Amino acid sequence: MMNSSQFSDSQTTSLHRIPTFYCCYLLQSINKKQSFYIGSTPNPVRRLRQHNGNLSNGGAYRTKREGTRPWEMVLVVYGFTSKIAALQFEHAWQHGYKTHYIPMDDRIMKNANSGRTVHHKLGLVRQLLANVYFRHMNLKVHFFSMPILDVWNLNKFNIKMGSNEISVDVSQVSQETKTNLEQASDDDDDNGACSRDERNLQLVTELYDNTVTKENEIKEIIKDILVLGERNCNLCGQCYDYTSEDDTMKMHIFICPNSTCHYEAHLNCLYEKFIEEESGIDSKNILLPNFCMCPGCLDEMSWSDFVKISTMIKNSFSN
Amino acid sequence: MDFRQAQRNLELIEEVAKNSQDSDEPIIDEDDLKEGKVEEEGEGTQIPSMPFSDDDDSDNNSKDTFKETPLELVDKEEAIEDKAPNDDEPVVSVEEKIATQEPEPEEQIFMNTQIQGQLDDIEQEDNLRSKLSNFKYASEESSSVQVIKRSNERKLKSKKITKPKLTKTSKRTKTNSNPSTQQTLDEIKISRSENILKLLSGKHGKVKDMINHQRNVEKKVKLVKNKNSNIITYDTYNSEEWLRIMKLILEKFPSANDMEVKQVYHYIYGEEQEQEYDNLWEASQIPLASMREEAYNEDNQIDRKIPNIPNSTQTRVEVMSLSQVMDDVSIIEESKKTTIDSEREMHIYEVPDSTDDEDSRIIRVISGSDEVASIVAESEFSTETESTSTQFFTADGNMVDGVIDLTQGSFKAVTKLFSPLKVDTLLSINKNKEKVQVAVTRTSTRFSNLGSGPVGLEETPRLAPDEAATPPTVISRSPQSTRTPQATRLPNPNITVMYEVNKCELQSSNSYQSRSSEDIRIVNQYDIDVRDSQDEYDSATEKCLIEFAVTNSATPSVQPEDVMNVISSQSVQKLRQDLKTIGLKPVRTKAKMIEALMAASQVLDTDNVDQEQTREALYDQLTSMIKQIPELVSKISRFEPITMEELVLQLIEVNPFADHIDESTIKEWADIQGITLRNN
Numbered sequence: 001m002m003n004s005s006q007f008s009d010s011q012t013t014s015l016h017r018i019p020t021f022y023c024c025y026l027l028q029s030i031n032k033k034q035s036f037y038i039g040s041t042p043n044p045v046r047r048l049r050q051h052n053g054n055l056s057n058g059g060a061y062r063t064k065r066e067g068t069r070p071w072e073m074v075l076v077v078y079g080f081t082s083k084i085a086a087l088q089f090e091h092a093w094q095h096g097y098k099t100h101y102i103p104m105d106d107r108i109m110k111n112a113n114s115g116r117t118v119h120h121k122l123g124l125v126r127q128l129l130a131n132v133y134f135r136h137m138n139l140k141v142h143f144f145s146m147p148i149l150d151v152w153n154l155n156k157f158n159i160k161m162g163s164n165e166i167s168v169d170v171s172q173v174s175q176e177t178k179t180n181l182e183q184a185s186d187d188d189d190d191n192g193a194c195s196r197d198e199r200n201l202q203l204v205t206e207l208y209d210n211t212v213t214k215e216n217e218i219k220e221i222i223k224d225i226l227v228l229g230e231r232n233c234n235l236c237g238q239c240y241d242y243t244s245e246d247d248t249m250k251m252h253i254f255i256c257p258n259s260t261c262h263y264e265a266h267l268n269c270l271y272e273k274f275i276e277e278e279s280g281i282d283s284k285n286i287l288l289p290n291f292c293m294c295p296g297c298l299d300e301m302s303w304s305d306f307v308k309i310s311t312m313i314k315n316s317f318s319n
Numbered sequence: 320m321d322f323r324q325a326q327r328n329l330e331l332i333e334e335v336a337k338n339s340q341d342s343d344e345p346i347i348d349e350d351d352l353k354e355g356k357v358e359e360e361g362e363g364t365q366i367p368s369m370p371f372s373d374d375d376d377s378d379n380n381s382k383d384t385f386k387e388t389p390l391e392l393v394d395k396e397e398a399i400e401d402k403a404p405n406d407d408e409p410v411v412s413v414e415e416k417i418a419t420q421e422p423e424p425e426e427q428i429f430m431n432t433q434i435q436g437q438l439d440d441i442e443q444e445d446n447l448r449s450k451l452s453n454f455k456y457a458s459e460e461s462s463s464v465q466v467i468k469r470s471n472e473r474k475l476k477s478k479k480i481t482k483p484k485l486t487k488t489s490k491r492t493k494t495n496s497n498p499s500t501q502q503t504l505d506e507i508k509i510s511r512s513e514n515i516l517k518l519l520s521g522k523h524g525k526v527k528d529m530i531n532h533q534r535n536v537e538k539k540v541k542l543v544k545n546k547n548s549n550i551i552t553y554d555t556y557n558s559e560e561w562l563r564i565m566k567l568i569l570e571k572f573p574s575a576n577d578m579e580v581k582q583v584y585h586y587i588y589g590e591e592q593e594q595e596y597d598n599l600w601e602a603s604q605i606p607l608a609s610m611r612e613e614a615y616n617e618d619n620q621i622d623r624k625i626p627n628i629p630n631s632t633q634t635r636v637e638v639m640s641l642s643q644v645m646d647d648v649s650i651i652e653e654s655k656k657t658t659i660d661s662e663r664e665m666h667i668y669e670v671p672d673s674t675d676d677e678d679s680r681i682i683r684v685i686s687g688s689d690e691v692a693s694i695v696a697e698s699e700f701s702t703e704t705e706s707t708s709t710q711f712f713t714a715d716g717n718m719v720d721g722v723i724d725l726t727q728g729s730f731k732a733v734t735k736l737f738s739p740l741k742v743d744t745l746l747s748i749n750k751n752k753e754k755v756q757v758a759v760t761r762t763s764t765r766f767s768n769l770g771s772g773p774v775g776l777e778e779t780p781r782l783a784p785d786e787a788a789t790p791p792t793v794i795s796r797s798p799q800s801t802r803t804p805q806a807t808r809l810p811n812p813n814i815t816v817m818y819e820v821n822k823c824e825l826q827s828s829n830s831y832q833s834r835s836s837e838d839i840r841i842v843n844q845y846d847i848d849v850r851d852s853q854d855e856y857d858s859a860t861e862k863c864l865i866e867f868a869v870t871n872s873a874t875p876s877v878q879p880e881d882v883m884n885v886i887s888s889q890s891v892q893k894l895r896q897d898l899k900t901i902g903l904k905p906v907r908t909k910a911k912m913i914e915a916l917m918a919a920s921q922v923l924d925t926d927n928v929d930q931e932q933t934r935e936a937l938y939d940q941l942t943s944m945i946k947q948i949p950e951l952v953s954k955i956s957r958f959e960p961i962t963m964e965e966l967v968l969q970l971i972e973v974n975p976f977a978d979h980i981d982e983s984t985i986k987e988w989a990d991i992q993g994i995t996l997r998n999n
Contacts, residue, residue: 016958016960018957018958081958082995084960084995084997085960101990131990133990135993136958252953252957267956267957268953285943286992287942287946287952287955287956287992288956288958288993303956307956307957307958310957
């Protein structure tokens with residue numbers, strides 16, 4: 001096993017950190033059902049307001065077009081391990097007819113002008129999530145609109161997601177809004193659209209706030225541990241110290257946020273352990289582990305979760 | 320034409336003629352006169368032919384070459400002179416008086432064909448003479464004739480160039496005879512040409528200047544000619560003079576008498592050779608008596624000591640040119656018939672030949688029998704040596720300062736070398752013997768590639784006599800190898816070849832695995848595993864011995880030579896496709912394709928032609944390479960985006976093969992492995 005001290009990354013100037021919430025989203029015009037917009041943002045709430053003109057600053061050129069506003073964020077794909085990865089996903093989603101993430105033969109849209117339906121948009125999401133590259137990130141899909149979820153479940157292009165099931169989530173509120181929406185449409189009331197727009201923003205805000213709050217909670221828990229000073233890696237036994245002045249002591253570590261666990265180890269020690277375990281099983285030469293669980297509480301987590309916590313600690317608590 | 324004009328012309332000619340100083344030439348004059356008649360008869364016009372005119376062709380029917388032009392010129396001039404009497408009756412008498420040598424008109428008519436024949440003869444003679452003058456002792460007269468002729472020729476040429484206008488006016492000219500018969504013919508010649516020019520132009524001063532200038536030019540030409548003629552002639556000394564010179568040389572340099580020569584011979588070769596062999600070439604192959612005593616052979620298996628050579632203090636190196644070696648076929652074939660004298664000792668030196676490329680090597684066998692030597696040659700590992708190597712045999716074991724000394728006469732050469740792995744050559748040898756044992760002292764074309772750079776001839780005698788005496792203790796064994804055709808043809812898997820290498824070479828020997836893949840020989844050597852090399856160090860000496868063994872292909876490594884053969888036999892298109900399917904960078908030249916594919920075949924370690932598996936193997940290789948860079952691994956493990964450049968650079972650092980891999984391949988692999996690539 002490699003000595004974790006080898007990996008002390010005190011030399012890195014701008015530390016990499018898995019963003020708290022970076023997502024790619026699909027907007028659907030409430031007034032023009034066939035109008036869609038694909039974008040990416042670390043803050044979907046702010047971005048949605050920009051698109052709808054609620055915020056004056058920030059570009060929203062495409063969504064300014066007459067008759068398209070207001071926009072509804074019908075789904076987000078989140079959990080990207082970096083802004084780069086999110087942008088890659090966004091670009092691939094926008095250019096499904098030529099992206100290298102989807103093999104030529106599998107492409108559901110053959111040219112730039114084809115595939116404008118919601119079926120194509122969702123089909124592309126399925127294809128991209130099935131891609132080996134994005135699977136490493138353990139991305140999540142969250143729907144804010146029931147009709148869109150129905151389309152998703154319809155899976156018109158019959159795209160197989162592979163062995164790994166993508167975690168798909170639906171906002172509970174949106175199910176309620178479904179009924180509300182039906183009523184609104186029956187009433188043929190303009191307020192219905194307006195309220196729908198607002199409700200959508202609430203749902204987005206809810207998701208975003210939840211994620212941020214969750215991370216802040218974890219951060220607090222870990223902070224309480226880190227202030228204790230010198231700690232030992234549960235795997236290699238070597239110590240780390242985020243209270244120290246010495247940056248070399250502040251290597252990447254992982255602390256299980258589970259209140260009953262608090263397992264702590266060097267990220268690299270964990271990495272070594274997981275890689276060793278996994279390559280031992282099917283003798284694969286891999287660089288990123290696929291199946292991980294906290295050695296302490298045996299909670300199943302994705303490797304990106306480990307890294308997210310670790311990079312968060314590193315960024316938040318070392319200078 | 321009236322008489323007064325003729326008179327005036329005459330005066331002008333005389334005036335100019337005073338300057339001319341060339342010697343006599345009677346023959347030409349006579350001929351010229353005759354020809355003048357001929358031309359008068361043949362042609363109605365009096366236009367001088369080639370040099371002066373462009374519209375009179377039939378005139379030249381018998382004279383085409385430039386050699387003839389001097390004569391021609393004179394002819395024309397005569398003809399011009401003769402024209403006057405024919406055309407103008409009142410002048411005839413005067414003209415005939417002037418032209419005293421002119422024959423009778425009746426004769427002229429009669430002589431027409433005869434004159435023509437004679438003229439031809441004279442021309443031939445002249446040509447011959449001019450040619451001979453280059454080789455023979457040139458007599459004063461003939462050479463002068465030549466010079467004049469040539470000068471005239473030159474003059475004509477230059478005139479033609481400088482004054483083309485004049486020629487056209489020549490039609491109008493009327494003849495003027497030259498009354499001064501006392502003047503030399505050369506004078507006449509020159510003056511005549513001058514006259515014509517004058518007549519043609521009417522501007523006498525101008526013509527004078529031209530002629531003077533022409534003369535100056537000619538003088539220079541003459542000077543140059545004289546110089547040239549000196550170079551051309553080879554008759555500096557005649558045979559008597561040569562004899563005398565030889566005599567003088569022999570007197571100055573005393574030659575050794577027979578006794579002295581014999582003494583030297585005896586000193587060098589000892590008595591026995593003197594008695595047994597009268598042929599130096601054969602004699603050179605006889606080992607020293609002292610060596611014969613020391614030589615032994617226990618069971619054809621164990622290394623033998625290389626004895627100290629008594630005369631080793633003397634430094635001498637025998638090297639032959641390739642052509643010399645090739646010439647000596649007869650001895651080789653003769654020697655091959657003889658039986659192997661296993662008791663004889665020998666060394667093989669590889670003498671890197673600086674004049675050849677590194678592939679060609681010269682192997683020297685010192686003080687051994689040629690038969691054994693040929694076996695050594697056959698058991699050389701590299702098959703390539705067959706064509707490029709030459710073996711050298713000396714009766715003396717010394718090889719110190721790399722001086723080529725052909726006067727020693729003590730060499731023996733083998734024209735052909737064989738691979739040790741080849742059946743046909745070894746079959747007969749191995750029938751009775753389990754192993755062929757060969758002591759090899761290596762000085763390195765192969766190993767020198769590892770660091771010493773180009774090998775000069777001076778480097779070659781790395782072994783001092785005492786070093787050569789240290790017993791080479793390496794035994795290399797080549798057990799049956801299954802993959803290469805050579806290996807499978809092996810009749811006896813236990814051919815043992817001993818290599819003596821420098822210790823440093825041995826230590827660095829591992830690195831020759833990374834040698835460029837095009838070099839088959841190295842590839843071949845690469846196949847031969849170094850076994851127990853660490854244990855068999857002989858730290859006391861500079862040399863140590865290694866036991867080489869051809870891998871028994873227990874490890875599933877493809878013989879690179881096989882791959883090489885397969886790859887190089889393919890078409891460029893196929894190669895390009897292979898590059899693409901494996902995922903290597905597209906390259907233009909076939910050589911580069913082969914290089915890349917060879918590198919891939921070595922790195923990927925798969926003999927599988929299945930392209931998909933090759934691609935998988937390439938990905939696997941990339942992953943393994945990345946794992947050798949902990950820093951990069953930790954970055955990847957944290958999903959940290961890395962730039963393509965950074966990734967590729969680090970990969971190349973780990974294994975230069977990465978340079979051959981196409982970027983799209985790396986991207987694909989990165990996607991699979993979850994590596995986030997970013998732009999700068």
